Amino acid sequence: MTDLLQLLVFGIVFGSILTLGAIGVSLIFGILRFAHFAHGDMMTVGAYFALIFVAQIGWPIYMALPAAMIGAALLAILIDQSVYRRLRRTAPVILLISSFGMALLLRAAVQLIWGTDNQVYQPGINVPYVVFDIRIKPDHLVIVGASVILVFAFHLFLKMTRMGKAMRAMSDNVDLARVSGIDSERVVIWTWVIGGALAAAAGVLLALDTRLNPQLGWNVLLPVFAATIVGGIGRVYGAIAGGMFIGIATELSTAVILPAYKPAVAFTLMVLVLILRPRGLVRGMN
Amino acid sequence: MTVVLEVADVRGGYGGADILNGTDLKLDEGEIVVIIGPNGAGKSTLMKAVFGLATIRSGSVSFFGRTITGMRADQVAKLGMSYVPQERNVFASLTVNENLEMGAYLRDDDFGPQIERIYELFPPLKERRRQQAGTLSGGERQMLAMGRALMLDPKLLLLDEPTAALSPRYAAETFERIREINALGITILMVEQNARQALEHADRGVVLVMGANRFEAPGPELLANREVAEMYLGG
Numbered sequence: 001m002t003d004l005l006q007l008l009v010f011g012i013v014f015g016s017i018l019t020l021g022a023i024g025v026s027l028i029f030g031i032l033r034f035a036h037f038a039h040g041d042m043m044t045v046g047a048y049f050a051l052i053f054v055a056q057i058g059w060p061i062y063m064a065l066p067a068a069m070i071g072a073a074l075l076a077i078l079i080d081q082s083v084y085r086r087l088r089r090t091a092p093v094i095l096l097i098s099s100f101g102m103a104l105l106l107r108a109a110v111q112l113i114w115g116t117d118n119q120v121y122q123p124g125i126n127v128p129y130v131v132f133d134i135r136i137k138p139d140h141l142v143i144v145g146a147s148v149i150l151v152f153a154f155h156l157f158l159k160m161t162r163m164g165k166a167m168r169a170m171s172d173n174v175d176l177a178r179v180s181g182i183d184s185e186r187v188v189i190w191t192w193v194i195g196g197a198l199a200a201a202a203g204v205l206l207a208l209d210t211r212l213n214p215q216l217g218w219n220v221l222l223p224v225f226a227a228t229i230v231g232g233i234g235r236v237y238g239a240i241a242g243g244m245f246i247g248i249a250t251e252l253s254t255a256v257i258l259p260a261y262k263p264a265v266a267f268t269l270m271v272l273v274l275i276l277r278p279r280g281l282v283r284g285m286n
Numbered sequence: 287m288t289v290v291l292e293v294a295d296v297r298g299g300y301g302g303a304d305i306l307n308g309t310d311l312k313l314d315e316g317e318i319v320v321i322i323g324p325n326g327a328g329k330s331t332l333m334k335a336v337f338g339l340a341t342i343r344s345g346s347v348s349f350f351g352r353t354i355t356g357m358r359a360d361q362v363a364k365l366g367m368s369y370v371p372q373e374r375n376v377f378a379s380l381t382v383n384e385n386l387e388m389g390a391y392l393r394d395d396d397f398g399p400q401i402e403r404i405y406e407l408f409p410p411l412k413e414r415r416r417q418q419a420g421t422l423s424g425g426e427r428q429m430l431a432m433g434r435a436l437m438l439d440p441k442l443l444l445l446d447e448p449t450a451a452l453s454p455r456y457a458a459e460t461f462e463r464i465r466e467i468n469a470l471g472i473t474i475l476m477v478e479q480n481a482r483q484a485l486e487h488a489d490r491g492v493v494l495v496m497g498a499n500r501f502e503a504p505g506p507e508l509l510a511n512r513e514v515a516e517m518y519l520g521g
Contacts, residue, residue, distance in 0.1 A: 162387075162391070165380065165384055165387060165388060166388065166391060168377070168379065168380060168384075169377045169380060169384075169388045172377045172378060172379045172380065173374055173377055173378070175339075175371070175374070176371065176374060176375065176376070176377060177377075177388070178339075178359050178360060179337070179339070179359055179363065179369050179371065180363070180388050180389055180391050180392075180434065181359075181360040181363040181364060181391050181392040181438070182360070182388065182391050183360065
């Protein structure tokens with residue numbers, strides 16, 4: 001029982017990270033109708049942006065995180081305006097392939113600038129708290145706390161602000177949004193701001209849980225997509241549920257199968273959902 | 287009398303073969319004009335061409351004397367024209383109130399009073415203001431679609447088959463509402479399958495066949511015309 005609860009803790013931590021990535025993928029799909037393959041590497045770049053502030057300037061992680069998010073948001077706008085925008089009038093599959101190219105480009109840039117070795121934000125041991133035999137590292141609390149705050153802030157943005165509502169409207173019905181006079185280019189830019197910033201947050205939190213390396217985000221791209229699809233691609237609230245579901249299922253699976261097969265769990269769940277409930281497990285909410 | 291909309295010899299469609307083959311149309315301020323005609327005559331395409339959603343290859347469209355040929359839909363909306371598509375004409379996952387807010391997206395002023403006016407015009411919407419639009423009945427959905435289009439206080443309202451999915455009772459009610467909207471000083475151009483009923487409520491009817499006007503006359507006159515009645519009004 002204790003073992004399962006311990007795995008549940010790991011699952012919630014991993015799920016919090018996946019959720020932040022999956023919201024971006026789902027939002028970008030909802031607005032731009034293409035699967036953004038460079039999202040994992042955007043997470044990596046965000047994680048290294050935070051390293052600049054931590055290692056070079058000596059900021060604590062809670063200050064480096066928002067700075068990295070702003071940096072990644074700007075990078076996402078730059079990528080969109082210089083590459084994706086020109087391809088938007090072509091077939092969605094061309095955008096998909098170009099995002100794959102962008103993924104390789106971002107990873108190569110990270111390797112060139114920061115090298116291929118593993119790095120950490122802060123060396124030293126993160127001594128866990130022990131509660132009823134369950135070990136919880138302080139970093140785990142930071143990860144889950146940051147994720148909850150960001151998801152809640154995003155929720156308020158979607159429900160309360162004019163741009164948030166326009167984003168939901170455009171994701172719901174592009175033609176009607178245009179007829180209503182919603183400026184689609186501005187919505188697209190905000191989509192990248194949010195997608196990029198949340199990807200950076202996911203990258204920083206993932207690096208906090210493991211280590212920084214150029215494969216950091218690429219390695220979790222599959223579970224992030226699985227979370228997106230399980231939640232119903234294009235539905236941002238589904239992505240939150242999908243992220244937690246995939247995170248927890250992946251970690252709990254190690255109770256019965258070898259940890260080496262963990263990545264297969266997300267993949268299997270994704271395929272099952274595509275076969276049985278292709279529009280996602282969560283009904284209704286867009 | 288002020289000419290609100292003038293369509294002159296418009297040819298075009300969606301990039302393939304032309305659907306509109308030299309269509310003309312003229313609307314005076316305060317009129318209700320209904321376009322009728324067989325399926326595939328280009329009725330909806332004409333509306334989309336006016337609103338910048340279909341391609342105009344030649345000819346011109348002007349709105350209060352200003353040329354708007356080929357202008358983008360959001361720019362046309364800014365000038366004071368609103369359009370209600372036939373299908374998917376509400377944001378299903380947004381609440382009723384949010385739908386109206388999206389209708390006012392281009393407004394920078396306080397549009398609260400306008401929302402209240404819409405609720406006065408369509409009382410059932412007020413009760414459901416926090417409900418998702420996707421849960422509304424067909425009739426309520428049509429009210430919301432028109433309400434959204436009225437948020438910008440347009441001078442001209444384009445309605446694409448406003449009664450298509452409605453029961454006869456709701457259809458009659460919708461025509462009443464359209465007259466009320468018209469009484470506010472809003473010129474109305476609509477496409478209708480429900481031709482007989484629509485003509486009774488219209489100042490003028492235009493029969494569109496193969497993308498060109500075939501007949502044009504006041505509503506009662508068209509209803510009395512034997513050829514029109516036999517061919518386009520179902521005998």
